[in-house]
Amino acid sequence: MSKHSIGWLGTGNMGAVMSGMLLDSGADVTVWNRTVSKTEPLVAKGAKVAGSVAELGANDIVFVMVSASADLIAVTKGEGGLLTAERRPKIIVDCSTVSAEASAEVRAAAEEAGVAFIASPISGNPHMVAEGRAAIVTSGPKATFDEVEGYLKVMAPTVVWAGPGEECRLVKICHNLLLGMITQALVEVTALAEKGGVTRAAFTSFINGSVLGSTFINHKSRAIVARDYTPTFNNKMLRKDYDLGLGAARTLEVPMPLSSMVHQLIQTAIGHGFAEEDYAALYEVEARAAGLPLRGEE
Structure with missing residues (x-):
């Protein structure tokens, strides 16, 4: 160098x-x-x-x-x-x-x-x-x-x-759209398992030990289990990237049904007061919609 x-x-x-x-x-x-x-x-x-x-x-x-x-x-x-x-x-x-x-x-x-x-x-x-x-x-x-x-x-x-x-700009925005979609998928299946009587810790431990496990899911699942939304990347910043990504999709005429839905869920999390919290707080939106008691776990 x-x-x-x-x-x-x-x-x-x-x-x-x-x-x-x-x-x-x-x-x-x-x-x-x-x-x-x-x-x-x-x-x-x-x-x-x-x-x-x-x-x-x-x-x-x-x-x-x-x-x-x-x-x-x-x-x-x-x-x-x-x-x-x-x-x-x-x-x-x-x-x-x-x-x-x-x-x-x-x-x-x-x-x-x-x-x-x-x-x-x-x-x-x-x-x-x-x-x-x-x-x-x-x-x-x-x-x-x-x-x-x-x-x-x-x-x-x-x-x-x-x-x-400017190719890298689109790559990074696509990456961040995927972050949001993976997180929303994770909170949905975690809430489903939890509503059926399985602890968040047990469920996410299984996922992390399976073929679906990844560094990203491991980090986000720890935040979801503890309901610790200390921001690494907050909902307001993720919404900004979704605005950019959906704008690029309109320009390039690419349908983005999943991204559009997650965009609204991020907005819902912001509306519930989680603008400055980590986007793992998408779990809070899902848990409230599922009628789950909101409690932390070790």
Whole structure:
């Protein structure tokens, strides 16, 4: 892996883990976050802190991890953004989950500013990323991907180049649609077993030991058993991705009956007060509809 100075913009739950992994690998990393206190654990690992977004432009490569399309546009094209600063990075790598339209807008602005742009959304919650179980799908110029691939592999064992444009955005949105559908299927069958007298723990232990078991189902079933919805990815954020995915489906004329139904169930969970809770809280909607007593289990 070649040696570059690295900037990291956005040190929330996911960004902190990913930038921390780069620091642990020996990379020279400067970080910026709107809430400065969130950078303190990274400073303890050796990170420097930029005083502004524009200051990050002094680095060779700047990674971005923000919550939404508007945020990406703001920190790149907006006043004081990476692309409007006096000093600009050679490469911007955006690891956020945003729309293909926003990504294309930033890519065009980056090209005009003489900056290469790579889209690299990551799959996995912060715990899975820290455990080395993440996957990254990337698209953009192949030569630029080759230059940053080594850094991406520090953060995820699986790194896939999907094409020269915005292909990775659709891949990541499809991935998140599947997350919601699998979770809804899991809460439905768990509620059915529970209504028939089987504990959630017993049922999900069986599923996890069967051919259907997976890292994802194991993590979500633990949350459902305990009714612990500490967010790894909350319902409001999942709804955003469903909005993006169903919008892409309309554009491409692809019927999405299951996704459309799950979209409404996510909305129902938000309506019940679970907007900021993990999307495993879809169990709460199902359990209430099934008339189940709401109790935790060990």
